[in-house]
Amino acid sequence: MYARLHVLQTTPDQHDQGLEIVREQLLPWLRDSTGYRGLIRLADREAGKTLVITLWADEESLRSSAEAGDRLSELTAANVGATRLALEQYEATLFDF
Amino acid sequence: MSTDFVLGDEFARVLAETAQELVCVLDSEGRILLFNDACERSTGFKRDEVLGRDARDFVIPPEEAEAFGDVLAYIWRTGLSSPQVGHWATKDGGRRLLAWSNQLMPAADGGPSYLVTTGVDLTDQPEGALTGDVEAKLAEIGRLAQEQRALRRVATLVASEATPDRVFAAVSEESARVLEVDASAVFRYEGDDTATVVGRHDRDGTGAFQVGDRILADDNTAIGRARDSGLPDRIDDYFALDTDVAKTMIRVGYRSTVAAPIFVGGVPWGAVAIAGRDTLPTDSESRLSAFCELVSLAVASAQAREDLQSSRARIVKAGDEQRRKLERNLHDGAQQRLVSLALTLRLARTKLSAGADTLEPILAGAAAELDKALEELRELARGLHPAALTEQGLGPALQALGERLPVEVKVDSGANRLPDHVEATAYYICSEALTNVAKHAQATCARVTFAHEGDVLRFEITDDGRGGADPRAGSGILGLRDRAEAAAGTLFVISPPGKGTVVTGTLPLTD
Numbered sequence: 001m002y003a004r005l006h007v008l009q010t011t012p013d014q015h016d017q018g019l020e021i022v023r024e025q026l027l028p029w030l031r032d033s034t035g036y037r038g039l040i041r042l043a044d045r046e047a048g049k050t051l052v053i054t055l056w057a058d059e060e061s062l063r064s065s066a067e068a069g070d071r072l073s074e075l076t077a078a079n080v081g082a083t084r085l086a087l088e089q090y091e092a093t094l095f096d097f
Numbered sequence: 098m099s100t101d102f103v104l105g106d107e108f109a110r111v112l113a114e115t116a117q118e119l120v121c122v123l124d125s126e127g128r129i130l131l132f133n134d135a136c137e138r139s140t141g142f143k144r145d146e147v148l149g150r151d152a153r154d155f156v157i158p159p160e161e162a163e164a165f166g167d168v169l170a171y172i173w174r175t176g177l178s179s180p181q182v183g184h185w186a187t188k189d190g191g192r193r194l195l196a197w198s199n200q201l202m203p204a205a206d207g208g209p210s211y212l213v214t215t216g217v218d219l220t221d222q223p224e225g226a227l228t229g230d231v232e233a234k235l236a237e238i239g240r241l242a243q244e245q246r247a248l249r250r251v252a253t254l255v256a257s258e259a260t261p262d263r264v265f266a267a268v269s270e271e272s273a274r275v276l277e278v279d280a281s282a283v284f285r286y287e288g289d290d291t292a293t294v295v296g297r298h299d300r301d302g303t304g305a306f307q308v309g310d311r312i313l314a315d316d317n318t319a320i321g322r323a324r325d326s327g328l329p330d331r332i333d334d335y336f337a338l339d340t341d342v343a344k345t346m347i348r349v350g351y352r353s354t355v356a357a358p359i360f361v362g363g364v365p366w367g368a369v370a371i372a373g374r375d376t377l378p379t380d381s382e383s384r385l386s387a388f389c390e391l392v393s394l395a396v397a398s399a400q401a402r403e404d405l406q407s408s409r410a411r412i413v414k415a416g417d418e419q420r421r422k423l424e425r426n427l428h429d430g431a432q433q434r435l436v437s438l439a440l441t442l443r444l445a446r447t448k449l450s451a452g453a454d455t456l457e458p459i460l461a462g463a464a465a466e467l468d469k470a471l472e473e474l475r476e477l478a479r480g481l482h483p484a485a486l487t488e489q490g491l492g493p494a495l496q497a498l499g500e501r502l503p504v505e506v507k508v509d510s511g512a513n514r515l516p517d518h519v520e521a522t523a524y525y526i527c528s529e530a531l532t533n534v535a536k537h538a539q540a541t542c543a544r545v546t547f548a549h550e551g552d553v554l555r556f557e558i559t560d561d562g563r564g565g566a567d568p569r570a571g572s573g574i575l576g577l578r579d580r581a582e583a584a585a586g587t588l589f590v591i592s593p594p595g596k597g598t599v600v601t602g603t604l605p606l607t608d
Contacts, residue, residue, distance in 0.1 A: 071437055
């Protein structure tokens, strides 16, 4: 399994608006993507930080979703006025759910 | 056992029992009710032994028992006489050749009918002495009838779409019985100098070969010669040969074989061969051929069924694959662009107060995204069924397709419109073929030609590329052929390496 990590600097308000966009606009499309295995959104409201992790079945689906992932997260951040601090890709070496 | 039911008085009884001809009375079950002196003399059985018993347990030889049952059933069903020539078994295991007349006789008390048969023993008669040609003809008719029954049984099996293995076994058994030989087998030729036993039968349990055995079929075998000449052939004396096959045959007691080739689709597919302890009669070849035709029919129809089955499976699979691909293309293409367009417009709304300089690039981006989404949707829709095909017909639609391909495409078609389903199938085949040219052929130029020939549309797609397309590799060409054949058409691919590729075929113009 592979993962894409979006790190955002967010106010609590920006976090909530972003949550709505992800839920309403992005998830319905994301769920039909080849190799999509899930999404986790983490918030540290006091530190003003939001982490979004999308999980992918294999390297191939991670790679083929990279361009859309970059563009859509950039657009989402712009919509709520947040700053994207990092966009990183990882291999998931343990996943216990 | 009383004989009143048929004779009624002493005179008739004495007459029947002392007549020089064989007189035998049977009931509908084949039980013997009267068995006269001549019957006793011919067979060696005493009437006390056989009266009330099934004729098949005594005088009817096992190999003719089924035919005997058929005759009885026929006579009781139709009420007609049915003259027969057949064998009776003697008490010491010998055979007598007998010519029979018969007539159904109602019982005096209105009960079930009885069959009165009178016979002449032909066994010891010098040829033609008794009734001249009639006798020989009767014998021939009897033999032919038996052969016809055997062939009919096999044909019924073939028509019921029995597996080839069952047909091979039945052909072996029936041909051995009809040709009165000890063993018979069906062989399938392999690509090399060998043949595989696919069906076999023997009467004496010797079993020279088993189903699945692969044997050398060279010039020293009848099946090898039949394959090479395309004609029946024979080995009259295995003792004159020093080969493994000959040794095997001699070991199990066979001296001679006759083989007749089986043709499927015009090429020798295999052979039916019989073996005997003595030299086989000269008419064996021609009599085997009738069985070969049935085997050929069984193999060809099994192949056709198999081809149809796999073609259907490929068409269904191709359809599923196409739908899956369409869904992927929609999701990864147009849908993704529309999601990002929605976000872009949402962004623009938040920037309404920021002024034109900020808004302009956002809206320009949105417009560009929308254009791309539209173009992708158009491309997908054209792939499903181009509007140009519906509006303008086959030639212009292919011309339009050609303009989007990186190969120069010339389309040469009549201006005539064709039935919708023909245009759709022809378009699908030609567009696939042209896409293949663009992808694989390394061609600079392709040409599509259509011609009407009677009730048929002939199509041809040629290119000047590298050739060498293999119909077996990948499903591309097979898929085209499936599509043409599903529309009752044909499709062939000629693709010599280095000399371009020609895809040619026909589609019926009628419904």
